[in-house]
Structures are given as structure tokens and as C-alpha cells.
Amino acid sequence: MMENFKMIAKTFFGFEEILAKELQQMGAQKVEQGVRMVSFVGDKGFMYKANLGLRTALKILKPIHNFRAYNDRALYTGIQSINWEQYLNVNQTFVVDVTLKSEHFNHSQFVALKTKDAIVDQFRDKYGKRPDIDKDYPDLRINIHIHDEQCSVALDTSGNSLHHRGYRSATNIAPINEVLAAGMLLLSGWDGSTHFLDPMCGSGTILAEAAMIACNIPANINRKEFAFEKWNDWDNDLFDKVIDSLMNKTREFHYTIKGYDKAPSAVLKAKDNIRNANLEEYVTISQENFFDTNKETQGPLHMVFNPPYGERLDIDLERFYREIGDTLKQGYQNTNAWFITANLEALKFVGLKPSRKIKLFNGKLEARLVKYEMYEGSKKAKFQQD
Missing domain, CATH: 3.40.50.150 (Vaccinia Virus protein VP39)
Structure with missing residues (x-):
């Protein structure tokens, strides 16, 4: 039995209701609308399904930790309290994306750097070496969201925004997203x-x-890749099963x-x-x-x-x-x-x-x-x- 966990689907302003409806029709549990986002609960197979099938989601995040961060020290300690070996090994690469709305932090680059330091120090202390940063093709994409004093750490399950469906070749016209x-x-x-x-x-x-x-x-059937395909718990057979079940519903x-x-x-x-x-x-x-x-x-x-x-x-x-x-x-x-x-x-x-x-x-x-x-x-x- 796969365990259920909370996820967050990001979307555009005005699409929260239709995204919530899409999630309900797909079988998500505990669907709740926010601003430019909808939270829901499902298992790993559902995470694959949401990325493949949702039409109005830009990104699916998997939250892994929440803590209070009112200065750089609290941020560093909070990030260090996560066991990063669950998600990353010392030979892999990662990148940190940051969204800020806080009086305590005003530079997303600074927050990204502090987060990176906390993660690599954890590996260096244990193994004497560290994972590298790769901005273009990381093995793990980490999302930091700080609102006032609340810091939320999530794994980005999608990678590039889900509007990159994979069917559009280079374009010289200003196309609609x-x-x-x-x-x-x-x-x-x-x-x-x-x-x-x-x-x-x-x-x-x-x-x-x-x-x-x-x-x-399914909206993203032509897409080349998703971030979760590089995760340590990637399940190719499960992914194929999810694709088959979605294609059977055409x-x-x-x-x-x-x-x-x-x-x-x-x-x-x-x-x-x-x-x-x-x-x-x-x-x-x-x-x-x-x-x-x-x-x-x-x-x-x-x-x-x-x-x-x-x-x-x-x-x-x-x-x-x-x-x-x-x-x-x-x-x-x-x-x-x-x-x-x-x-x-x-x-x-x-x-x-x-x-x-x-x-x-x-x-x-x-x-x-x-x-x-x-x-x-x-x-x-x-x-x-x-």
C-alpha cells in the first residue's frame, strides 16, 4: 500500500476553482483552494497522474517540512533539521528555487545560498564531500517558500513549468501559454x-x-520529462501503468x-x-x-x-x-x-x-x-x- 501525502498544485489567478474541479474528477482527496494554488492529498501514483493529466496546473509541489524562520540562523537550522539523504545522495545535483513574502528576508538569492549551505554542510560533515548545484538539469529541485516567518520546504515534482507540454516547436509568434x-x-x-x-x-x-x-x-502526454523521474524512489512500472490508465479514458x-x-x-x-x-x-x-x-x-x-x-x-x-x-x-x-x-x-x-x-x-x-x-x-x- 503506497502512503498518501499532501501536495500543492500551482496555477494562475482565476483558475483555482477549475483546477480544484479537475483534481476532484481525477480522484484527489482533501482538495482545498488557495490563491493561485490548490492543495490536495494522494499517493505516488497520483503524483504521476496529476503531472500527466492536469490541464490547469503549472507545477506540483510535495511539501516535506515547515518551520519558523525569522533570521538566517533559524533558516540554516531549519533546513539542517531535514534528513536530506532521504531525497539526495552525495553524487547527485540539486537546485533551490525561492519565493519570498517576508520582512525578515528580502533577497531570494541569499535565501537560496543559505539553503544550499545547510544542505551541503550536512553531507560534507558526514562524507567529506558534497552534492553539486546544477541549475539546468538538477536531480532534485527544492522549493523554498517564506511567508512572514513561516518557511515551507517542498520538492518540485514537475521540473519545468507544466505549460511546457512538449508539442510546441520553436515559435516566432507571441504564443499564448x-x-x-x-x-x-x-x-x-x-x-x-x-x-x-x-x-x-x-x-x-x-x-x-x-x-x-x-x-x-492527458495534457502532458507529449512532455519529455518530469522532475520526479530523477528521484531515488522513481517507479517506471507504476508510471507506465498510470499512462495506460489515462490513455484508456480517451x-x-x-x-x-x-x-x-x-x-x-x-x-x-x-x-x-x-x-x-x-x-x-x-x-x-x-x-x-x-x-x-x-x-x-x-x-x-x-x-x-x-x-x-x-x-x-x-x-x-x-x-x-x-x-x-x-x-x-x-x-x-x-x-x-x-x-x-x-x-x-x-x-x-x-x-x-x-x-x-x-x-x-x-x-x-x-x-x-x-x-x-x-x-x-x-x-x-x-x-x-x-
């Missing part, structure tokens, strides 16, 4: 039960995430997922990424200017996109957002259209009233995910028919 794309799709209610369109698809991230949600394909998809972009370079890039993700049978991409298109499919359409904004492209924002509104009104009836924008002023020019507005962050920029419901015929006609 994969976790942000997946979170937007889940917030929009996308579940694969209608046709889907991203009319400004860029390098295809929203399309890839939409297809994986529709088919219930499902058929009976609608279309389409992407448009007016730039030929974006279309090529998006096709490349969809191929890398093995999603070609579900996704088609064509070179089109959204403003010259009409809805192609019968029945309801679900649309999610990330229009370019002032920071990225030199465009006439007023005209651009007005054209979004006009195109939706004239060509896309029976459509739920969602998009994200960090330009809150520009929303006024769409000329439609959003039925939802959700506050999110796109990088450092405060943004809104907005929903426009385009009815079959006018709203008035719909009302008269009823």
Missing part, C-alpha cells in the same frame, strides 16, 4: 459537444488544448475543430504543432482572414480565441475590435464566442454586450475573458417565435 489556453477553454464550458473554431489561431495552442479536452487526452470526438489565421507563417507553425501533438485527425487549419468569413457548420459553434493586442502588433485597435463585433453579428449566428484581451478599453468598440466577463492575467497583464452569445436570427425574432 498552454495552461492559460486550457483554463480559458474549461472556463468557457468547452467539452467537445459541438463544433469548435479559433479564428485567429496563431501557432495553434488553443486548438491543441481544445482537441485534447474534447478527446480527454474518447471519440464527432465534430470539427478548425483554426484560421491570415498569416501564412502562423498557419505553417500551427500545422507543425498540431502534428507534433498527434492531433491532425481532429484539427484542420487554413489561411483565412476571419473578417472575410462566415460560419461554415450547421448547429451550435463554440469559439475561443486570443486576438492580437497593441503590445504585439501595430494595428488600429478601434477598427479591429469593431470588425470582430461586425463579423460575429453578420456571419456567426448560433455561436458562443469567447476571447481574451488585455486591452480593456478596446472592448467598447466590439459593439456587443458581453454576457460574461472573467478577470484573468495574461503574463503580467490584467485581462478579461469575455463571452458573446450570438443567437440564431436576432434576439427579438427569437423572442417573437417563443
Whole structure:
């Protein structure tokens, strides 16, 4: 019987609720929402499963110790009180990541250095030699979080942020973060039960995430590696079993997922990424200017996109957002259209009233995910028919 332990899944502001829901559906225990994080309980197999399957988590941490640290001496002593041989041997490498919100410490580099000293001194005292630091490919990634006087020490189970899904090749377009794309799709209610369109698809991230949600394909199935694969208790057979059980839960998809972009370079890039993700049978991409298109499919359409904004492209924002509104009104009836924008002023020019507005962050920029419901015929006609 594997033992259960507490874990913390980090996420973006605004995604806490959908991440908690993902964890509950996956079978996590004691799921509790915080700010930009959700804590939960599971065993080692569940730790593998969470890293492979969660769409809206950026990182999964495994807390191993908590103590009070009000100065550098208390920090050093607290770190030394952990038996590091449980997690690391003298010939391995490690790195320390630090997050600070404390009056007692104001330099994360200093905290990282003190932590490193406490760990290597423990090995040097016992063996006369010490593990090395490796910032790029460490065997163990240690996460230190100090809030006021509380110091929490955790092992990073993921390694690189989980938005590195493994399907996106180098890109010259400013692409949307994969976790942000997946979170937007889940917030929009996308579940694969209608046709889907991203009319400004860029390098295809929203399309890839939409297809994986529709088919219930694990988010990180294409990822090259996770930090826990270098741990002393790494269990390859268990990992393979977890992958098999997740892949057995994939499902058929009976609608279309389409992407448009007016730039030929974006279309090529998006096709490349969809191929890398093995999603070609579900996704088609064509070179089109959204403003010259009409809805192609019968029945309801679900649309999610990330229009370019002032920071990225030199465009006439007023005209651009007005054209979004006009195109939706004239060509896309029976459509739920969602998009994200960090330009809150520009929303006024769409000329439609959003039925939802959700506050999110796109990088450092405060943004809104907005929903426009385009009815079959006018709203008035719909009302008269009823």
C-alpha cells in the first residue's frame, strides 16, 4: 500500500476553482483552494497522474517540512533539521528555487545560498564531500517558500513549468501559454459537444488544448520529462501503468475543430504543432482572414480565441475590435464566442454586450475573458417565435 501525502498544485489567478474541479474528477482527496494554488492529498501514483493529466496546473509541489524562520540562523537550522539523504545522495545535483513574502528576508538569492549551505554542510560533515548545484538539469529541485516567518520546504515534482507540454516547436509568434489556453477553454464550458473554431489561431495552442479536452487526452502526454523521474524512489512500472490508465479514458470526438489565421507563417507553425501533438485527425487549419468569413457548420459553434493586442502588433485597435463585433453579428449566428484581451478599453468598440466577463492575467497583464452569445436570427425574432 503506497502512503498518501499532501501536495500543492500551482496555477494562475482565476483558475483555482477549475483546477480544484479537475483534481476532484481525477480522484484527489482533501482538495482545498488557495490563491493561485490548490492543495490536495494522494499517493505516488497520483503524483504521476496529476503531472500527466492536469490541464490547469503549472507545477506540483510535495511539501516535506515547515518551520519558523525569522533570521538566517533559524533558516540554516531549519533546513539542517531535514534528513536530506532521504531525497539526495552525495553524487547527485540539486537546485533551490525561492519565493519570498517576508520582512525578515528580502533577497531570494541569499535565501537560496543559505539553503544550499545547510544542505551541503550536512553531507560534507558526514562524507567529506558534497552534492553539486546544477541549475539546468538538477536531480532534485527544492522549493523554498517564506511567508512572514513561516518557511515551507517542498520538492518540485514537475521540473519545468507544466505549460511546457512538449508539442510546441520553436515559435516566432507571441504564443499564448498552454495552461492559460486550457483554463480559458474549461472556463468557457468547452467539452467537445459541438463544433469548435479559433479564428485567429496563431501557432495553434488553443486548438491543441481544445482537441485534447474534447478527446480527454492527458495534457502532458507529449512532455519529455518530469522532475520526479530523477528521484531515488522513481517507479517506471507504476508510471507506465498510470499512462495506460489515462490513455484508456480517451474518447471519440464527432465534430470539427478548425483554426484560421491570415498569416501564412502562423498557419505553417500551427500545422507543425498540431502534428507534433498527434492531433491532425481532429484539427484542420487554413489561411483565412476571419473578417472575410462566415460560419461554415450547421448547429451550435463554440469559439475561443486570443486576438492580437497593441503590445504585439501595430494595428488600429478601434477598427479591429469593431470588425470582430461586425463579423460575429453578420456571419456567426448560433455561436458562443469567447476571447481574451488585455486591452480593456478596446472592448467598447466590439459593439456587443458581453454576457460574461472573467478577470484573468495574461503574463503580467490584467485581462478579461469575455463571452458573446450570438443567437440564431436576432434576439427579438427569437423572442417573437417563443
